[in-house]
Amino acid sequence: MLSYRHAFHAGNHADVLKHVVTMQLLRYLNQKDTPYMYIDTHSGAGVYTLDGGYAAKNAEFESGVAPLWSRKDLPPPLHEYIQLIKKMNPSGKLRYYPGSPYVADQTMREADRLRLFELHPADARILQDNFRKVEAHAAAQGERTTVRGKRVMIQKGDGFLGLKALLPPPSRRGLVLIDPPYEDKSDYRRVKDTLQDALVRFATGTYAVWYPVLHRMESRQLPDKLKRLQANGWLNVTLTISTPGPDGFGLHSSGMFVINPPFGLEAMLKDLMPFMVKTLGRDSGAGFTLETGATAVPYTGTRRV
Numbered sequence: 001m002l003s004y005r006h007a008f009h010a011g012n013h014a015d016v017l018k019h020v021v022t023m024q025l026l027r028y029l030n031q032k033d034t035p036y037m038y039i040d041t042h043s044g045a046g047v048y049t050l051d052g053g054y055a056a057k058n059a060e061f062e063s064g065v066a067p068l069w070s071r072k073d074l075p076p077p078l079h080e081y082i083q084l085i086k087k088m089n090p091s092g093k094l095r096y097y098p099g100s101p102y103v104a105d106q107t108m109r110e111a112d113r114l115r116l117f118e119l120h121p122a123d124a125r126i127l128q129d130n131f132r133k134v135e136a137h138a139a140a141q142g143e144r145t146t147v148r149g150k151r152v153m154i155q156k157g158d159g160f161l162g163l164k165a166l167l168p169p170p171s172r173r174g175l176v177l178i179d180p181p182y183e184d185k186s187d188y189r190r191v192k193d194t195l196q197d198a199l200v201r202f203a204t205g206t207y208a209v210w211y212p213v214l215h216r217m218e219s220r221q222l223p224d225k226l227k228r229l230q231a232n233g234w235l236n237v238t239l240t241i242s243t244p245g246p247d248g249f250g251l252h253s254s255g256m257f258v259i260n261p262p263f264g265l266e267a268m269l270k271d272l273m274p275f276m277v278k279t280l281g282r283d284s285g286a287g288f289t290l291e292t293g294a295t296a297v298p299y300t301g302t303r304r305v
Contacts (some may be wrong), residue, residue: 009060011060013254014254017254018100019081019100028262030108035173039116041180043123068081088102105134115153118156160180160194167202176205177208195209213252229259236256236292240285
């Protein structure tokens with residue numbers, strides 16, 4: 001459904017979880033010299049303004065990035081995440097928030113490749129414009145530019161379908177982020193079907209799926225369906241900031257499901273998630289879950305049999 005606009009939710013607790021985990025996955029991939037590809041199936045606009053427009057209406061960032069902004073005791077993964085955001089807010093005031101494409105662009109290396117899909121026509125256009133601005137700013141500062149068309153390719157279209165043509169990437173190394181709006185319940189089925197096909201094409205890739213934790217049956221069933229996919233291993237982490245209301249409305253909890261997680265991710269999250277709950281939690285219902293299946297192996301670019 002094209003009515004969804006991520007700008008309403010930019011910087012909320014779900015974004016914090018999604019972007020911190022995504023940054024760590026990219027950092028693991030950066031440890032090897034061989035270039036890799038990052039594919040974002042639902043990219044959004046790339047950058048969001050928090051003090052005006054859609055984001056200011058609900059101010060969901062007040063339950064996410066805002067409580068972390070001025071803290072001096074952040075664990076390393078959160079510190080790294082906040083430093084990336086502060087770089088795009090040189091005035092020191094929290095005005096702009098990065099979407100997943102910007103987080104990836106700033107974390108990846110020059111030789112790595114970004115392939116970004118966005119179906120919403122307005123957001124696809126804004127995404128293009130935002131990357132042009134980022135490139136122009138970098139050039140003015142004498143920094144690395146994104147080299148759109150080679151390093152970064154942006155396509156207006158269905159990321160579920162576009163993913164097929166990109167797998168496997170030439171270097172056989174890559175991260176795929178899948179985070180549809182889930183307004184249409186068919187998105188849950190498409191996530192599972194897309195991953196099932198992707199693992200046939202690129203069995204050793206790392207896949208990260210963001211999903212809302214809702215009363216909706218499809219939401220509750222999705223993690224269990226993903227656990228049954230054929231992969232080296234999986235990791236599932238959820239963050240809940242408050243007790244859901246009796247009407248079931250509102251996003252109080254979300255998760256990141258990682259297929260073929262790199263070695264060390266589980267240990268990092270075990271240390272990080274209690275801090276996240278303490279800092280972002282709003283009542284006694286706040287908490288987290290962390291579970292893994294099979295064996296999470298060191299990422300080497302080849303599959304262990």
